Amino acid sequence: MNGIGRNILSSLVLTCCLIFSATVIYGQWGNDAVIVFDQTNGRGTSQGFNVGEYRNDRRELGSLGNDRASSVYVARGYTVRLCEAEGRNGGGRCEQYGEGYHNLLYSNTASYIQVTGFGGSGGGWGGGGGNTGVTAVSYTH
Numbered sequence: 001m002n003g004i005g006r007n008i009l010s011s012l013v014l015t016c017c018l019i020f021s022a023t024v025i026y027g028q029w030g031n032d033a034v035i036v037f038d039q040t041n042g043r044g045t046s047q048g049f050n051v052g053e054y055r056n057d058r059r060e061l062g063s064l065g066n067d068r069a070s071s072v073y074v075a076r077g078y079t080v081r082l083c084e085a086e087g088r089n090g091g092g093r094c095e096q097y098g099e100g101y102h103n104l105l106y107s108n109t110a111s112y113i114q115v116t117g118f119g120g121s122g123g124g125w126g127g128g129g130g131n132t133g134v135t136a137v138s139y140t141h
Contacts, residue, residue: 033078034115038068040103049115051078055086056111069110071103079116084109 032048039045047064054060056067067084074080076099083090090112095105104110 033075033117034080034113035073036064036069036080036082036110036113037071037073038064040071040107042071042073042101044070049080049113051115051117053089054113054115057086061111061113066111067108069104069113070107071101072097073101074099077117081112081114081116082106082110083112083114086111090114 032050034049035042035046036049037044037046045063045065045068047062056065069082072080072082074097079096079098081090081094081096082104083092083094084106085091093106093109094112
């Protein structure tokens with residue numbers, strides 16, 4: 001194969017890889033700001049949330065369900081706050097995370113989820129809090 005043929009083939013392969021990557025990221029998770037999962041490390045059933053407040057007592061947690069959040073993905077520019085009680089602005093024990101992947105400190109207690117838009121830094125799967133955005137997706141393994 002001549003040099004032009006190799007360049008065209010390389011360009012096609014790169015283009016296909018980029019399209020596949022974009023499809024996996026956006027096709028699977030949609031455009032939600034936060035994705036909350038019922039298992040650690042982004043596994044299990046998940047539910048996507050955009051900016052707003054979501055309460056179990058109003059049946060707003062979707063396929064995630066009450067007291068089932070274990071990990072979360074937050075998109076750049078967003079913050080998520082999860083609390084164990086549905087009261088105004090949440091209640092009981094709460095935790096807040098910014099951009100990145102996070103395992104929850106208080107796993108299986110969330111009845112209130114608040115997503116806000118800000119900005120922040122990223123990170124890998126792990127504990128601890130952040131102060132930026134979140135992305136949640138509904139996906140079952």
